[in-house]
Amino acid sequence: MTEPPMSLAGLAARLTEQASALAESLGNPVAQPAYLNLVRIAQDVDGLAEQVLKLCVQQSRDAGHTWQEIGDLLGVTRQAAFQRFGKPIDPRTGEPMDKTVRMADAAARAIEIAAAVLDGRMDEARKSFNAEVLAAFTDEVRLNGLATVTGLVGAFEDFGEGEPFVRRIGDHTVVDIPLRHEAGEMKARVAFDADEKVAALLILAPETP
Template identity: 35%
Template sequence: MKEIQQAQQALGDAKANLKATVQRARRDGHTWAEIGTALNMTRQAAFKRFGEVTNPATGKIIKGALMSIEQITKLTERVFELISAGKYDELEPLIHPDVREELPASLIAETWARVLAEVGAKESLSDSHVALPAGERILEDTQLIGTVVGVTTINCEAGEVMGRVAVDDQLRIVGLLLVSPEHTPLPF
């Protein structure tokens, strides 16, 4: 058990070292594109994982809410469980107030009815994960900043549907999408 604890500590130390090294690279003038290339990810993925935003008026780092992949994945699955159960009254408080008019329960219910007509009732969810709005999957559980997308496969009686939930940094829904898994391009 001691070896497991030591390995866990080493992993934590390595993550802290990586974050500090990325922050040093930024201070030294390296771009997010260069950092992303070094990390084998896009510049946006590098920024979402390691970025800090400075308030130009105060010069202080903005401490936004940090989200984890686990939080976003759980929210995504909850959203589609509520939709498939017709519990739109429980879904509404999860939607950002500024987009509630664009995502009324009637539109969500109508869209879900079209899904039911095409592929039948939901049986399960699978492959839930988090992606950047451009589609790149975020693989490592880390604290994230800004808007990201929770993605899940909705397995139905006669097919599959991809469910996508755009989530802001307060874990509020700012976009909702139900499409065929092959559908491209995606708006988010």
């Protein structure tokens, strides 16, 4: 039998307990703290804080606040806020959409594929494409796309700062990867289908939802 979800007050109380335990361990000048235990406690704090944030967002939505207001508060677009905290209903089934990311290696694979495309190693990249992308993503399409991006922000230099952003959107696992060009920032977006094949690969402005 599964336990019912904890209330916001209950989660906040647990978060306070764990944060206090972390502060006590860090502030003890006598005994050297067990560093792996600090990592464990910090991970618990991080997980509890995420649950508290999700419930606070849900209550804000229930109270009538918009995704724009929530996004502004969190420093992201309204679509990014919705993708992180929203509970979309699948029009095919009428059930809440599953947002669980099951590709444990999605970020690493997306970086490898984006690097191969940017470096021109297309034989390597195409091994990960699904049939539709394999047919559409010709060398000409690649070069035309890179020419457009180069005209906007100059040549690609390296991957940018920050971790790849991984989430599930509908039936796809989508990864955004920061890119650094000589005159600006961009991001690569790699979408994997249910078979973990590349269903889309784009270079976008960093503010694109």
